[in-house]
Amino acid sequence: MSPDDLFKRPYPDENYVPPDEADLRKQALQRAYEIAQSITTEQAREAQAAQTKAPVDRGPLLRALNAALAVGVAVFLFAAPPDWLPQGAPDRRTPEQREMGLRVVLAFEAARVNAYREAEGRLPETLAEAGGDTRAVRYTAVDATRFTLSASDGASSLSYDSTEPLDALLGGTGSPR
Secondary structure, X not given: OOOOOOOOOOOOOOOOOOXXXXXXXXXXXXXXXXXXXXXXXXXXXXXXXXXXXXXXXXXXXXXXXXXXXXXXXXXXXXXXOOOOOOOOOOOOOOHHHHHHHHHHHHHHHHHHHHHHHHHHOOOOOOOHHHOOOOOOEEXXXXXXXXXXXXXXXXXXXXXXXXXXXXXXXXXXOOOXX
């Protein structure tokens, strides 16, 4: 066997006796004991303190960072609102346009109540029962055949009595209030 051959190991000689497993354990324990005695109690305390060091609570820091980020985004959106953000623009409709919008809403709801009366044979107890929008229009049943509707958009208000023809409401001769 040549010494240039790196992949082949020479076998131990015939007098080689492998060490006993118990002897190896004993040597390892002896070495561990020597290392343990070489460590001073102060070093042991420092090592234990380093291992049991409490983790840093980053919760308040993260909450403060999130709050600062939210305020920053809010200020940015207030100072330079993007086009996709709805703007609180003032209502630029004329009083005539406002009144016409209310007339159309009242006419639509009156037609809905009339359709309910034709289908059921009675007036609905509430506008919601007829499928109407109770947020925008106020409905009052006066008697078994008569009702009133009223609506307001802040600047204009209008009312409709079922004794009036529906065409009069849409034609502009209704009774504004």
